Amino acid sequence: MSSPMQDLPVGHPIGAETPIRSSVELGAVMREQRKRLALKQLDLAGLGNTGNRFIVDLENGKPTVQLQKVLDLMDLLGLEVIVRTKASRSAQPL
Template sequence: MDIGSIGQMVRRVRKRAGLRQDELAGAAGVGIRFIVDLEAGKPTLQVGKVLHVLDALGIVVALTTRSEGLTG
């Protein structure tokens, strides 16, 4: 997973929810520019803000190590 694929997922889920970028920004407590940059896959975004956006959309983040992902 990379920031580009996260951005694509955010856009897909946002559109499916019928939200405009400004509506998502308000719900997540970030600026519209942040949403635009996230959906474009900008690599220097603040992780905390990305997590706020994901939470606002109901996207669950699960972390695992590579070894756990390959064997588990």
């Protein structure tokens, strides 16, 4: 019998890459992915070994949530963080 964590897709696509510039934007993307996977907040809390309050706070954009927990939950949802230099706002040289 497989565990619920093994049943979650790895790298489940959410469409195009989404730049995240705030905790509110990250929470919204994670909520959208959780719903896309047909998971309730309590389901994700159980899978992530965290409390439901943490999921609620995260999805509402609380800026002081624990980073490692967020990264672990993103992994469970098939999401990842990629850090790169911002694209230039202007293609013209100075």
